[in-house]
Structures are given as C-alpha cells and as structure tokens.
Amino acid sequence: MKPKYFIGIDIGGTNIRIGLVDKKSTLLYFEMENTKKVLNNKPVENLSKFIKAYKDKNDTYSILGVVIGFPSTIDKSRKILLSTPNIPGLNQLDIVSRLEKLLKIPVFIDRDVNLLLQYDIYSNKFGNKGIVLGFYIGTGFGNAIQIDGKIVIGCNGSAGELGHIPIMNDQTPCQCGNLGCIEVYASGKRLNYLKEKYFSNTNLSEMFIHHRDNPMIREYIQHLAIPIAIEINILDPHYIILGGGILQMKGFPRHILEGYIFEHVRKPYPAENLKYYYSHEGQTNGVIGAGLYGFKKLEEGTCDSIRK
Numbered sequence: 001m002k003p004k005y006f007i008g009i010d011i012g013g014t015n016i017r018i019g020l021v022d023k024k025s026t027l028l029y030f031e032m033e034n035t036k037k038v039l040n041n042k043p044v045e046n047l048s049k050f051i052k053a054y055k056d057k058n059d060t061y062s063i064l065g066v067v068i069g070f071p072s073t074i075d076k077s078r079k080i081l082l083s084t085p086n087i088p089g090l091n092q093l094d095i096v097s098r099l100e101k102l103l104k105i106p107v108f109i110d111r112d113v114n115l116l117l118q119y120d121i122y123s124n125k126f127g128n129k130g131i132v133l134g135f136y137i138g139t140g141f142g143n144a145i146q147i148d149g150k151i152v153i154g155c156n157g158s159a160g161e162l163g164h165i166p167i168m169n170d171q172t173p174c175q176c177g178n179l180g181c182i183e184v185y186a187s188g189k190r191l192n193y194l195k196e197k198y199f200s201n202t203n204l205s206e207m208f209i210h211h212r213d214n215p216m217i218r219e220y221i222q223h224l225a226i227p228i229a230i231e232i233n234i235l236d237p238h239y240i241i242l243g244g245g246i247l248q249m250k251g252f253p254r255h256i257l258e259g260y261i262f263e264h265v266r267k268p269y270p271a272e273n274l275k276y277y278y279s280h281e282g283q284t285n286g287v288i289g290a291g292l293y294g295f296k297k298l299e300e301g302t303c304d305s306i307r308k
C-alpha cells in the first residue's frame with residue numbers, strides 16, 4: 001500500500017517549519033521559512049498559499065491532512081486561535097474552517113508545545129500510558145501535559161498555562177495582561193533582560209558558559225525550577241521532559257536545575273523517584289510531532305472526514 005503522510009507545520013515567532021511525516025515519524029522535504037515573510041498582513045490567506053504551494057510541489061504523495069502547531073492559546077474545539085502574543089494577526093481567529101475551505105483537506109491545530117510533547121513521547125518510546133509532563137523553556141515558559149495518551153486541554157482548552165501561575169505580592173506586568181506571573185522570571189525573555197542589563201559583553205548563547213556560577217544566574221535557574229516543582233508535586237508524573245532553547249544552550253547546568261527542583265518537591269515521593277528526559281535539540285521536532293499527532297487523531301477516530 002502506498003504510504004500516507006500528514007503535512008506537519010510548526011509556527012514559531014521567527015520561523016515556520018514544514019514537512020511531510022508518515023506514521024513511523026519519517027520526515028520528508030523539510031523546509032523552513034521566515035514567519036513574517038509567510039504570514040505578512042493577511043495571515044490566513046498567506047498561510048494557505050504557503051501550504052498549497054508546498055502540497056502542490058509534493059502532489060505525488062498521498063496526503064491525509066495538515067496539522068499545525070501555534071504558539072497560541074486555542075479554544076476547546078481546537079478550531080479557533082484565541083491569542084498569540086508573539087505573532088500579530090492571530091487573535092480570535094477561526095483559522096481551521098477558513099484553511100479547510102481554502103485548502104480542501106482536513107486541518108488540525110494545537111498548541112506548539114503539545115505537538116513537541118508528541119515528538120518527545122514517540123522518540124523516547126513512552127507509549128500511551130502514564131502521566132507525562134513537558135516543560136519547554138524558550139522565549140516563554142511552555143508546558144504540556146498528557147495523561148494515558150490524551151493531551152490535557154481542560155474545560156476551555158486552556159490547560160497548561162503554567163507560566164502564568166502567580167507569585168505572591170509581585171506587581172510586575174506579564175505579556176498576558178496579568179501582574180506577577182512566574183514567566184516574567186522563568187523564561188528566555190528574563191535571561192535576555194539579565195544579559196542586556198548586567199552581561200552586555202556576553203552573547204546570549206554563551207551566558208551559561210561564562211556566568212553559570214554568578215548569583216543572578218543561579219537565582220534565574222532557581223526560578224525555572226519553581227513552576228516545574230509545582231506541577232510535579234500536583235501530578236506525581238511517570239515521565240518528565242525538559243526542553244526548549246534555554247535548556248539546550250551550551251553549558252546549561254542541568255544538575256543545578258535538577259537540584260533546585262529536588263529541593264521543592266515533596267519527600268519522600270515524588271522526590272526520590274524523579275527521572276528527567278531532555279528533548280533532543282532540533283528544528284524538526286515540532287513538525288514530526290505535528291505529523292504524529294495527525295495519525296493519533298486518525299486512530300482515535302476523531303477525524304471522520306479522513307476515515308471515509
């Protein structure tokens with residue numbers, strides 16, 4: 001039988017990544033393009049053109065649908081982008097219906113971190129049992145939760161906003177509109193702020209090589225540990241995945257972060273039985289995760305239009 005593929009897409013603030021993915025996570029024809037260049041001023045029409053051009057180029061392949069990861073909050077039906085702080089024009093947008101109309105194939109969307117988690121679960125062979133927590137620290141603080149094979153999306157679709165847990169008595173404004181969110185202190189944005197203010201001669205990518213023992217950087221790593229320890233205490237997970245650009249920087253002291261997490265988690269358990277898995281660095285993880293998620297939806301029977 002001819003192999004079938006999903007078009008997997010990972011949309012970030014800087015780059016859009018796209019590729020064909022089969023059921024066994026094989027990736028074909030991976031491409032990367034500048035997000036601003038692709039979305040421009042008419043994001044839906046331009047995204048549709050971008051996908052169509054890619055699909056037409058690969059029209060000898062059997063394509064089941066498109067799965068797109070957005071750095072956004074998404075409604076419970078997984079059709080509407082509610083808010084996308086880092087990309088203009090992607091707020092309150094009924095994107096799935098509009099793309100399906102333009103492309104004439106099924107379209108699925110989810111939060112980018114949920115699709116990254118699919119990749120990490122697959123590549124680490126965790127299977128579909130147990131509680132898996134993903135912590136992805138990039139520009140913001142991303143979090144994904146999966147329980148017994150199902151992504152936890154919550155009552156309104158907004159579960160996993162761990163970066164926005166409040167810090168007592170803090171009044172610093174967060175990009176989300178609230179005051180005193182932990183993301184203000186536990187994110188790539190914070191590391192960049194520290195670099196600009198105190199380490200202006202150091203490249204951002206070398207912050208942990210040169211300053212990992214500096215008290216301010218130690219405090220920063222301690223801040224990263226807090227939301228992670230909180231969620232571990234709540235859910236006592238089977239698997240913990242740590243990823244994102246900050247943790248993948250050269251010289252990032254994993255054992256220091258793990259030590260701070262250990263300090264804050266309940267003893268004896270889950271503290272004595274923690275095992276961390278680190279995401280492999282790669283531009284293609286979100287695209288492969290998107291494709292795998294398409295096949296998962298197919299198996300769940302949640303995409304009837306494809307099954308017919």
Ligand SMILES: [Zn+2]
Binds near residue numbers: 178181
């Ligand atoms: Zn916030």
